[in-house]
Amino acid sequence: MPQKSGDRTPVSLESEQAVLGAILFDNEIYYRIASFLKTEHFFDPVHQLIYNTCGALINQGRLASPVMVDASLAASPGYAEAGGRRYLEQLAANVPSTAGAPDYARVVFDMSVRRGLITVGSEMIDRAREASLDDTPAEQLAEAEQSLYKLAETGKYGGGFKSFRTAIAEAIDLADAAVKRDGGLAGVSSGLRDLDHTLGGLHPSDLIILAGRPSMGKTSLATNIALNAARAYKAERQADGSIKTIDGAVVGLFSLEMAAEQLATRIIAEVSNVPSNEIRRGEIDQAQFELIYHASRELEALPLYIDDTGGLSIAQLAARARRLKRQHGLGLLIVDYLQLLTGSGAKRNDGRVQEITEISMGLKALAKELNVPVIALSQLSRQVEQRDDKRPQLADLRESGSIEQDADVVMFVYREEYYLKRAEPRQDTPEFGEWQAKCDAAHGVAEVIIGKQRHGPIGKVELAFEEKLTKFSNLDRRYDDFSSR
Numbered sequence: 060m061p062q063k064s065g066d067r068t069p070v071s072l073e074s075e076q077a078v079l080g081a082i083l084f085d086n087e088i089y090y091r092i093a094s095f096l097k098t099e100h101f102f103d104p105v106h107q108l109i110y111n112t113c114g115a116l117i118n119q120g121r122l123a124s125p126v127m128v129d130a131s132l133a134a135s136p137g138y139a140e141a142g143g144r145r146y147l148e149q150l151a152a153n154v155p156s157t158a159g160a161p162d163y164a165r166v167v168f169d170m171s172v173r174r175g176l177i178t179v180g181s182e183m184i185d186r187a188r189e190a191s192l193d194d195t196p197a198e199q200l201a202e203a204e205q206s207l208y209k210l211a212e213t214g215k216y217g218g219g220f221k222s223f224r225t226a227i228a229e230a231i232d233l234a235d236a237a238v239k240r241d242g243g244l245a246g247v248s249s250g251l252r253d254l255d256h257t258l259g260g261l262h263p264s265d266l267i268i269l270a271g272r273p274s275m276g277k278t279s280l281a282t283n284i285a286l287n288a289a290r291a292y293k294a295e296r297q298a299d300g301s302i303k304t305i306d307g308a309v310v311g312l313f314s315l316e317m318a319a320e321q322l323a324t325r326i327i328a329e330v331s332n333v334p335s336n337e338i339r340r341g342e343i344d345q346a347q348f349e350l351i352y353h354a355s356r357e358l359e360a361l362p363l364y365i366d367d368t369g370g371l372s373i374a375q376l377a378a379r380a381r382r383l384k385r386q387h388g389l390g391l392l393i394v395d396y397l398q399l400l401t402g403s404g405a406k407r408n409d410g411r412v413q414e415i416t417e418i419s420m421g422l423k424a425l426a427k428e429l430n431v432p433v434i435a436l437s438q439l440s441r442q443v444e445q446r447d448d449k450r451p452q453l454a455d456l457r458e459s460g461s462i463e464q465d466a467d468v469v470m471f472v473y474r475e476e477y478y479l480k481r482a483e484p485r486q487d488t489p490e491f492g493e494w495q496a497k498c499d500a501a502h503g504v505a506e507v508i509i510g511k512q513r514h515g516p517i518g519k520v521e522l523a524f525e526e527k528l529t530k531f532s533n534l535d536r537r538y539d540d541f542s543s544r
Contacts, residue, residue, distance in 0.1 A: 069173035070102040074166040079106060080154030081163070082113050083125055083147060088157055089117050092164040100171035105141040108132055109150075125151055175210045179203065201374040205428070208381040247308045247391050247432060250287025252533045253520045254507060258468065261288075261391060261432035262514065266423040266465055268397075270437040270456055271472035272444070276505060277436050278317065279325065279529040280472055280522075281393050284434065285310045286326055288391050289363040308390025308431075309362040311383045313376055315399035319367040323358075325529050330354040334527040362387065372401045373421035380425060389431055394422065396436035397462070416461035423465040437462060439471075449478055453510045469511040474524060475501040505531060 078096070081088045098111045112131045113123040121127065125147035132138045142149070154160075183203050190199065246260030261267060261284075271277040291307030314322055328335035331354035333347045343351070364383055371379075376394070383389050394400070402414035402421075419435075426433040439455045451471035456462050463469060479498050484490040505524040509517045523534045 068102075069170045069177070071166050071170055072103060072106075074163040074170070075101050075103060075106045076150055076153075077155055077163040078160055078167055079109050079113070080150035080152075081157045081160035082110075082123060083128070083151040084154050085157050086113075086117050086123050088160045089113060089123070091161055096164045096168055100168050102170065102174070105137055105146075108135055108138060109147070172210060179206045179210060182206075198374065201378050204378045204381060208385060209428075247288050248291060248306075249284045250291065251284070251520075251522060251531065254522070257509060257516065257518065257520055258512065259515060261434070262467070263430045263432060264427045265432045265467040265513075266419075266426050267432060267434045267468040267470065268437050268456070268462055268466040269434055269470050269472065270439050270451060272439050272449075272451070274477055275472040275474055276524060276529065276531070277472045278395055279524075280505075280507070280531050281395060281434055281436055282312075282322060282325055282529075283329065283531045285312050285363060285391065285393055286329065286361075289361040292362050292390075294388075302388060304388075304390055309388040310364065310391045310393065311380055311389055312363065312365045312393045312395070313371065313379075314365055314367045314395050315369055315371060316395060317367070319365040322365055322367075326358060327351055327354050328528050329530045330358060332528060335529060336527075369399070370401065373418045376400060377421065377425050377428075380429060384429055384431075389429060392425070392429070392431055392433045394433065394435040396438065397422070398438050412461075419461045419465040423467075449473070450506070450508060451510070463511065466511060467513045468509065471506075471508040471510060473506045473508055474504075475506070476504065504534065 078088075078092070093114060096110075098107050098114070101107045101110055109128060109132070112128050116123040116127055116131070125144055128147055129144035133143075155163075183199070186194070186199055187196075190196075246258070246262040246265075248255050248260050249258070269277050269281055288308040289310045292309060293305040293307060294302050295305055296302055312322070324335050324338055327333075328338060331347070331350040333343060333350055337343055337347070338351065364387065366379060380389065380392055397418060398415070400418045402417040422433055422435050437456060439451055443449050443451055443455050450473050453463050453469060455471075456469070476498065479494065479501055482494070484494050503523055503525065505522045507520045507522060509520065511517065521534050523532045524530070525532070
């Protein structure tokens with residue numbers, strides 16, 4: 060299986076043979092390289108067959124020897140032509156050194172990445188040469204960056220089917236991580252006990268819609284979750300050099316409406332317990348200034364990144380999110396808010412409903428691609444205000460069809476206190492006493508209504524809300540009001 064003369068495709072068949080020989084000689088080698096070296100990284104199809112079969116046998120607790128591998132591959136196309144069992148025995152006999160196997164495996168991996176780069180580059184060149192008027196340079200750049208991101212993250216270009224065995228192993232790993240983590244969460248903790256209890260945390264690849272009418276506190280809740288996740292962030296370096304998150308998350312927050320310094324002021328207010336309006340007006344004493352100073356020192360090192368660029372398209376947002384994950388890591392993405400994003404030029408011409416469809420589908424696709432939870436804030440239509448009971452429903456989502464369909468979780472923020480304050484009766488009327496009692500019961504209480512959840516129950520979670528600090532926290536008194544799906 061020598062390489063053709065003049066063929067400049069990046070490949071080292073000798074390294075592939077050395078890796079396979081080491082595994083056939085000592086099966087323990089497989090455990091040292093399987094975390095990063097996959098079947099598709101091998102160039103030679105027969106080598107792919109051998110590596111895949113070795114992995115299957117070892118994962119079943121069986122011996123991956125030339126005899127066992129030969130028995131499994133006897134009927135495989137191309138195996139006999141490559142030499143069959145004699146070739147396997149040569150691999151095991153001629154292995155240079157089992158100690159060097161990880162180094163040979165890294166060469167195989169690097170060659171695969173280089174071939175992927177060539178494929179991406181060739182496709183970019185061909186597309187740029189033959190592009191039509193509808194295929195804009197901006198779209199080409201966005202898709203090229205997406206392809207490069209996939210290559211950087213996985214070491215391979217393109218996707219494919221995943222075996223059910225692999226899917227099961229990943230599910231078990233997820234459950235194991237939940238058992239080991241405080242609170243038993245499979246996803247990123249929101250930092251809010253009752254919300255985590257209902258959602259099981261914020262799950263990777265989920266699109267979570269957080270909706271509400273103005274002044275309900277949806278931006279505050281999203282910011283609180285971002286802060287809690289960033290403060291809880293812990294990670295450790297793995298044997299292969301990668302970074303594994305143990306708790307919390309690196310957070311990316313796209314604020315399309317509010318400036319970064321305004322968000323920072325809110326966060327400082329939450330941590331220092333100094334109201335944000337007093338910070339903005341400078342109405343603080345020396346003691347409060349000390350609190351703000353210490354809060355800012357704590358916050359400046361947090362893995363929380365804010366992009367406050369307005370008017371982003373879904374393609375631009377995706378490109379920036381990929382870049383953030385590549386440069387700093389990413390475990391949670393927040394978008395404030397969905398309706399301020401724009402779609403592609405073609406979709407904009409098709410009307411707002413089609414544009415929102417493209418945006419919601421794009422956010423869901425991004426959540427899967429980056430394998431992180433994406434929280435997208437959303438507006439609600441004014442029809443909420445026309446009902447006596449102003450608690451939001453799924454039908455209240457603007458352009459609700461696509462948003463509701465693409466979301467894995469839809470949550471609404473609702474504060475009864477907000478509406479009661481605006482419906483105060485005259486003090487000399489019988490209704491005033493009843494109104495006052497309702498206000499006392501609703502004071503400082505917010506509801507998060509879970510209108511849709513693919514993974515669990517729908518229902519209601521009550522949280523404490525401090526309006527001066529725009530801060531959500533756990534409510535001392537807890538109501539179990541969850542209904543089955």
